[in-house]
Amino acid sequence: MNTPISIASIGSISPLGSSNEVIWNNYLKESHLFTAKEFNGRTYWIAPLSNEDKEAIEVLRTSDGKYNRLDESVLYAIAASRKAVQNAGWAKNKDFGINIGSSRGATGLFEKYHKQFMDTKNTPTPASPTTTLGNISSWVAHDLGTQGPEISHSITCSTALHALLNGVAWLRGGMAEKFLVGGSEAPLTDFTIAQMQALKIYADSENPSHELAGPFDTARGKFGHSYPSRAFDLDKKKNSMILGEGAATICLQKGIHENTLAVIEGVGYATEPLEHNVSISADAECFQRSMNMALGKNKPETVDVIVMHAPGTIKGDSTEFNAIKKVFCNKLPFLTTNKWKVGHTFGASGMLNVELAILMLLHQQAIKVPFVTYDTTPEKIGRIMVNAVGFGGNAVSILLRAPNIEP
Template identity: 25%
Template sequence: MTEAVITGVGAITPIGSTADELWTNLKDGVSGANEIAAFDPERYDLSTSVACEITDFDPTDHDEIDERTTGRFAQFAAVAAIEALEDAGLDPGDECWEPDRVGTSIGTCTGGGLEFFEDTQRMEAGERPRFYSSLVVLSNLAAGTTSIVADARGPNRAPATACAAGTHALTAAADDLHAGRADVMIAGGAEAPILPLLVNGFDSLRAYSTADRPPAEYSRPFDAVRDGLIFGEGAGILVLETRAHAEERGADVLATLAGSGMTADAHHPIRPSGDGLVRAMENALEDAELTPEAVDHVNAHATSTPKGDAVEAAAIRDVLGDDVPPVTAFKGHLGHSFGAAGALEAVIATRTIQHGYVPGTRNHYETDCDIPVVGHGAGFETDVNAVLSNSAGFGGTNGSILLEGPP
C-alpha cells in the first residue's frame, strides 16, 4: 500500500501561534485558559466564564485571507496551512506545484457558528447581516478557503463528525493518498466554538467545568477531581504526502500515518460505551500492522469529564493490556477545541516523535483511572516511535490514528 507520510505541520492555538510555539509552551506546562473575553458571560447568566481563547489573532495581518468571505475558524485553518506548507518545503507558487494533485481535508464541528451568532445579533438590533453571511457560516469553508490559499484543486472535504472531525479528516486524507487521488493532502481541523449557546448547553449537560479555582486549573484530564471540560479554539494542519512524492523532492519525513480506525458506538448520543473506541484503536493497530506492545505513547482524547475520561481509560487498558505505555492528554493546556482537537493532537504527536519527549498532562496530580498518566510537570525524554492518538465525539463517533517515526 502507498505510505502516507507527514512532512509539515502548522498550528494556531491559545498557547502559541505556530507549531513550534505550541510545542515549547506545551512542554513548559503553559495554560491558555482565562476569563472569556469574546462575550459577556454575565449577560447570558452563565454559571461558568472560562475558556481557552486566541487573543492575539488579527486576520488583517495575513494578506492571503479575505476576512469578508471567511469566518474565524476558516481563517485559523488557512494560517495554519500556510505554516504547514512552509514547514514541508512546499510553495504553491513554484513551477513544480501540481494543483490537481493536491487536496484539502479539514474537519470542524461548529463551523461558522460564531458568525451565525454575530449576524443574529445584528438582525436583532435592526441591522442587516454581513453581505457574505450565508457563506461564512458554512462548515466546508476551512477546507474551501485553504484550497484557494494553497491553489489545491484535488480532493476537497470537510468532515463534521463532532470532536472526532480532525482525526477523521486526517484518515480520509491518507485514504486519498492510498487510492492515488492525490500526491499531497493538506489536512486537519479548525474550530472557533466559544459561544454563549454552546457554553450554556454544555453547562446544562453538566459537562462544562464550574470549578471554584483559577482558570488555568479548570481542565484536569484524568485527574481525580476533574469536573468537566472548557472550550478552546484554533487549528492544527498537517501536510501528508505519498512517500514516493516526498522522497522524489527530497523532503524530510517527520512521521508516517501508519494506521487508522473509525467506528460508531451505536449506543447513545452523549454517553460513550467505550466499545467503539476499543474497536477504533484495534483497527488502527491492525491497519498499521503493529501489536499493542509496539505502542510507545498514547495521546488521549480525555476531555476532563468524569465519565468520559474513565471510559477512555478503561478502553485504553482493554486494548493495550496491563503494560500500558505513558499516556498524556492536552486539554488542560488547550481546552477542548472540538473538531480541531484531534488534528492539534496529531501535530503534538508528530513533535513527540521528532523530539523524543513525552510532555506532562497539565493539572493532573492524582488519578482515579487505572492507566499511567504522565502528570503535571512530569514530562520526560525517551525514544518514541509509535504514538496512538484517540478522538471521540457526540453521536458516538470515534477515531484513532497510529503515527510512526521515520525508518
C-alpha cells in the same frame, strides 16, 4: 497499510502558539493557558489565542477585502494551512487535495447574523455563503490557489482525524498524490459555552480554580498550581471541560521522504449505536475497535505513548481509559493529553493531538499531565497512538511511528 503515507509538515495556530518552537516551549511548562471571561455576572474559563496571534489573524483578515467578512474558523484554517504548505515545500505545487473540517463551523458569524435577523428581520447577502461548513476548505483552496479536490465536513470532535482518514483513503486509492487535512474551530462564543454548560460538562464557574491541583510544594505545604481543567484526572468529582480555539493541518504524501516527520502506520475508526446524546459505553467499545484496527499486526507493547482524547469530563476520561486497559491489558503505554493546558478545541482537537505526538517523536520526550502520577516515562519513543471521539461515539485512532523505526 501497503502504501506508506507520511506526514511532511504541520501548521497550526492555537493557545499554544503558531510556531513549533513556541508550541514546544509551552508544552514544557506546567502552567495552563486558560483565562477567565466575564459574562452576565459570571466567570468562566476559555483558552483563546495569544494577543500576538490574534493580531496576526486581524492582519490576515484585512489583507484582502474578500477576507474581511470571513469567520474566524476560516481565517484560522487559512493561517494554519499556509504554514503547513510552506513547511512542506508545496507552495509552488497546486495539485493537492484539501479536507479541513469543523465541529461547529462559522459559529461567531452565524450568531452575529442571527441576532441581526432577530433585531431587524433582515440579513445581509454574505450570511449564507460565509456560514456554511464548505466555506472552510473552499477558502483555503482559494487562498492557496490549488486545483485538487476540496472537502469540508463535520463529525463533531473527531472531525480532524476523520479528515486524516479521508486523506489517507484518497492517497491509497491512487486518486491523489498529496493531501492537506485538518480541522479548525472558533467556538469561544457565549452561546456555544452556554450549550456546554447546559450539558453540565463545563468547568465549574463558581469554583473554577480547583485549588487541590498541581505538583506539591513541600516548602509551602500546599499544591503549587491551579488547573481548572482536570483532563485525565480519573479521581475528579466534577466535569471540567473548557473550550479552546484554533486550527491545525498536516500535509500528507505518499512514501517516506527526507522531510517526513512521522509515518502513518495504522488508522482505525468505529461508531457506537446511538442510545443517547453522547453515546459511548462504559468501556468505550468504539475506542476499543478503533485502537485495535489502528494497531493492525503491531503488538500493543510496541506503542510507547497514547495521546488521549480525554475531554476533562468524568465519563469521557474514564471510558477512554477503560478502553485502553481492555486493549493494552497490563502493559499500558505512557498516557497523556493536552486538554488540561489548551482546552477542548472540538473539531480541531484531534489534529492538535497529532501535533503533540509529532513533537514528542521529534524531541524524544514525553509530555506529562502535571497532576497525574507516572510510574515510568519512556526512554525512547518510536510509536504513538492518537485518539479522538465526538458526540455520537464516532472514534478514530491513528498510529504514528518515527520515520527511522522499522515497520
